[in-house]
Amino acid sequence: MLVSTKWLNEYVNINGINPADLAEKITRSGIEVDSIIDRSHGMTNVVVGYVKECVKHPEADKLNICQVDVGEETTQIICGAPNIAQGQKVIVARPGAVLPGGMKIKKAKLRGEESNGMICSLQELGIEGKLVAKAYAEGIYVLPQDTIPGENALPLLGLDDTVLEFDLTPNRSDALSMLGVAYEVGAILSQGIALPKIDFTESAEKAEDKLKLRVDAPADNPMYVAKVVKNIKVAESPLWLQNYLMAAGVRPHNNVVDITNYVLMEYGQPLHAFDYDRLGTGEIVVRHAEEGEKITTLDDTERTLNSHNLVITNGKEPVAIAGVMGGANSEVHNGTTTVVIESAYFAPASVRQTSKEVGLRSDASTRFEKGVDPNRVQEAAERAAQLMAELAGGEVLSGSVIVDELDKTAERITISPDYINSRLGMKISMDDMLSILERLKIPTEAINGQLVIEAPTRRQDLRIKEDIIEEVARMYGYDEIPKTLPVSESTPGGLTPYQAKRRIVRQFLEGAGLYQAITYSLTSKEQSQAYALETAPVTELLMPMSEERSILRQSLIPHLLDATTYNVARRIDSVALYETGSVFLGEEEDGLPREVEHVAAVLTGKWVDHAWQGETKKVDFFVMKGIVEGMMERLGLLDGLAFEQAAIDGMHPGRTANIFLNGERIGLVGQIHPTEQKKRDLKETYVMELNLERILSVDTDELLYAPVPRFPSISRDIALVVDSGTSAGTLEAIIRKAGGKLLKDVKLFDLYEGNNVEEGKKSLAFSMTYFDPERTLTDEEVVKAHEKVLNALTNDADAQLRG
Template identity: 60%
Template sequence: MFVSYKWLQDYVDLTGVSANELAEKITKSGIEVEGVEILNEGIKGVVVGHVVERVQHPNADKLSKCQVDIGEGEPVQIICGAPNVAQGQKVAVAKVGAILPGNFKIKKAKLRGEESNGMICSLQELGMEGKIVPKEYSEGIFVFPADAEVGADALALLNRDDEVLELGLTPNRADCLSMLGVAYEVAAILGREVKLPETSLESLSEKATDYVKVVVEATEDNPLYVAKMIKNVKIGPSPLWMQTRLMSAGIRPHNNVVDITNYILLEYGQPLHAFDYDRLGSKEILVRRANDGEKFVTLDDVERTLTADHLVITNGTEPVALAGVMGGANSEVTSDTTTVLLEAAYFNGATVRKASKDHGLRSEASARFEKGVDPNRVRVAGERAAYLMAKYAGGEVLEGAAEVDTLTVEPAVVSVTLEKINRVLGTGLEMKDVEAIFDRLQFGVSVEGDTVTVTAPTRRGDIKIEEDLLEEVARLFGYDNIPKTLPIGSTTPGKLSEYQKKRRVVRAYLEGAGLYQAVTYSLTSEEKASQFAMEKRDFIRLAMPMSEDRSILRLSILPQLLEVLKYNSARQNDSLAVYETGNVFLSNGVDVLPEEKEHLAGAITGLWNNHSWQGEKKPVDFFVLKGILEGLFAKLGLTERVAYVQAQVEGMHPGRTAEIRLDGSKIGFAGQLHPSVQKDLDLKDTYVFELSLKAVLGVETEALQYQSIPRYPSITRDIALVVNRETVSGTLKDIIVKAGSPLLKEAYVFDLYEGDKMEEGKKSIAFSLKYVDPERTLTDEEVTKVHDRVLEALKEQAGAVLRG
């Protein structure tokens, strides 16, 4: 809601309170003022000028040479390019030295050889948006009324010496969608009175009911409809002050009758509509629901197809307006209109909202009906509009109105105790203080003992319960005045648990390793629910699933991550690494809450490295995946406690899958997807892992210990062992490490041979062993002694012999 500071002063005395101070007070009372716009900021030197003479520029077809009286003695010559400039006009003139928006300075100039001493301005050049400029001046300069004083401040006449407050209203404060509503709010804040607009007028002896009859079929949608008649109207421009107020609020002026209805919309918050009575085609107004498929052309010349959900105003047979939204082209006020039927009505907000949404017609009127208008302002708004039409359109108002009234509105009556007010707000208010606050709000108030009973006016439809009264007391008392107290008692500062800290370490490590975090649905289909599950349990089915694809709580994260890969691969993003930490849900039986366990899962496909300049491409393989996991376990201090054992997992490659064990207990698996699964998902070679994060992060780890870099040289020995084909390298490595301790520091596989030169059922595995003592230089004899012990242990425990 845009609120003109100068206009607001018509209703409330703002003496001693600037626009910025008022904005601060309104904001502190609970309605946010989003900004205060100074309309003439940065503009100066613009006056009213009188075009004494206008002739064609001798050297340009589209320029005019004008002699303009600006109230400083002799007229000045100004070259103007506006097509509508003419002799005798009163116009806005930016004098030499004036400054226009954008810091545009006016200087003496020569245009096509003719001197120009200033600039005749359009409204757009004075900072107004084109969409709010009257149509007749949208392509040229603005012309003031003939009685405008030459040399007067043009910005003041255009109401540009005003400041506009932009209120950010919440839906419950529909009362402030009008100048009067804001006036009541400001009066309560400042402790001042509200001055209501003039509405009294003399009516003709003729009665409105002699001209029109109102019938309402849909009384639930339209419980109150008032039709006033104004004769002998002369259509023309509305007064300049009214036009400028409308433009400050973002509304384009049209003519005096339409402008008055828009003015009342802003002043009272009550939408009105003016019909050309002579174009109605009958003496009846019938309000009804539209017929399905009924056609209607609105004011914007668009044909609308109506349904039975829409409320229409008709002339007894055909629609003339879409109630609360927009009038019809068949009855709009034109320059030839002489008799106006003025509609003031109360429409159901939900019905208006339905029509507005269906037809994409969001208007100032529909917005107010949707949020709720004051039912007790409907008639007075109509009277005020009739008064203005009589005053500024020369109309003659007929006595009374034709109406249908089935509206029953009772003001809300709410009670609250003083004890509760002080207890909730933490204040020490007395009853007289509370009474004074409600008196400032112009609420009816009565006191009985410790209880205050408030009768809220109908303009404040948001007052319904005790808490609403508490809010009114708090904001008018002043939030800054409410005492501040510190909590009493012992408090525990918030911090991350050890588990949460470790989980953050896991996420940071994986993202540092090049994996993207994914967040997928916990719900899946029955087909996918059991895939890759580390624990097989019954499904947990939702009682009311949205779809079959989202009906089962997941037992594994991997199926969802594979869907992520599939989705990206289909869009040519076929090199991708993702991970997710999330819960899986394990059934504990019928009617028992499931057990939730947090898992960590990852999936990698495509190229791991791609350095096109060096010509290097490395596709993902098992050892890339294992390397990521080994780095993670090293980060968590679990390297020595984790082992990888060849395993068979449904949906995984039978020869490229390992079970991951922590202290001998299974915590997950890693490996390549089975080729058939990859084919079904249309993926390249894809490697995945899933771990019980709860098991990994829940174990105790020793404090981190650092070791210095060895100062003494190491000795390396390589051995090639011949073993049975089924013997795995991990078993051999364990034997080597145990037997070579403490001098043996590293042992790793660097070769595997299973060629035709080996015995049947045998293979050769080559290890590189590094021996080092951090305190001294080892001798060959010391290393040989330990090395022989390693070879003996390999022979005894695994039947491994050196390859000849």
């Protein structure tokens, strides 16, 4: 909500109050002021000019040489606006003026002709193009003929003004109107407010003789007021009215439409003006649309309606979508002479549903959705009729055509001061509470020590006792609420073991050189189950943003690959990313999907790149495998970790493994299939994904530190010839099992295939370390343990010692 302080001053006296101070007071009372906008932008030396003469520039077809009276002199100005003409009153920036954006106006020569200033458009004065009337959107702005040359143009254009931008919470719909803001500011400043005086002369002709009204959907439209104004002269609005609308963020059109928008912003009650002659039937019927019925709205868009959408019709066809936007077939135009003013109460839920379905949100629908004041519906229509009589020369027909089944009863709330004080922890007197409620113009009586409140219908947010407590607290001052600490037995906060382990995972991966990524939980149908460790029925959105974001993911890898592709396409050749997040599997008893936390990573490009030392290493399977092993070691889970070659869709058939923890599959690691890499325009890319929830839920032994050993260890190396299909992990598991308690470490240090090794065979070399922390081992003990290892390898893996 944009609030012009100049407009606000018409209802409550804020003269002499600095806008910044006013904004601070409003914010402290509960409505946040997002920004303070100085509409003048510090401009000076911008005056009214009268174009006495306008001729074509002899050296430029699109330029005009203008002789402009600026009060103290007549000066020559070159202007290229298409709508410049002799006899106009225009806005002139004199030499020395500084316009918004830092543009400095100086004397200049254009194609050999002197120019002493600039004739301005509204956009050049800092007004947004979307707020400029269409007639002046492509050229300079023409002022009314009664303006005086040399006069300061900024006050004429309402630019000597400051606008406060409110960030309203959904419950404060009352502040979506200037009167609502006036009530609020009046309460803050302890001042009364001046409401508009509605007084006009009606003709002898009755509105009900000119217009018939029927409401066939009273549940969605319990109140409808129509007034008829004839002999209208459609023209530009007075400058003050256009200025107020532009300050409020509304584009001026003509006096009739501008009046309805003015009253909308003033009262918070949406209005609509129909051309009576275009209605054609002299009748208005409010009903639900027929399924598939169409209407072209004022934005020249054809919209298809559903059977529960409420429409205004002429008894035959729709002429407006109720509460949202009028139809083009009944629009007020330059030839309009008779106008029907619509002011109604439409059910908030109905308007919201319709607005969403037709894809159209307007100032009117925003207010109807939040609920308008039922006691202002008729008053707003009367105010519009008054202004049409004053500003458009209209003749208001006697009375109104009304259907009224709306309950306008005020909400009654009874509350005791003690109840308020107990909730706030304060000691506010009843007199102070009564004063606050009086300032807010909330009718209140003190009866038997209780506050009996008739909540005004303009305040739709006042329904229960707690609403009144909030009003008292915010107007008394939140800063006055005493600061206390809770008195109770409490324990200091901290991370749960699960949270602490998750932090270890993130710290390790970042320490290893990976960057954290955060991707969408929503994906496409094609990618929803790609690379999933576990598949289950997918969860689809009822109303997705797009097909690419329609299903909850079951793996983190696809979106990490998308992020990698995005970076590589922007010449970031080496990418290392990880993500911890939820995947969504099947459905729980409560109907929601089961969330399981996973961790995933992707690597591509170079892992080591030390150009100065001439050292370069590309990422490969073992880099990613090493990251997994390092992470599991930090978590104390390395002993139960195992890798097993696997065939997984979308992964390289020879460079992919399943990951097991204590015999249970917890993840995968490997290279993306070359076909998928080519599709994504990636080089060799490696990924891993682990069930983080399962990993972090495993109980681990407390970490114990052992003293530095005082006794030497003994190493033995063996080279084994085995079948090419036998994995090193299988051999290592056999060695560890057979080595007994003396075997402390096993490392693979060589793989050989070639000369002197039989075809279909390979040679793997292991280094084994034997050690006893209590004594020095003898050769006999080591030989005995080593023999057991060799026998186990021969029997269980058909391994042969390489000669």
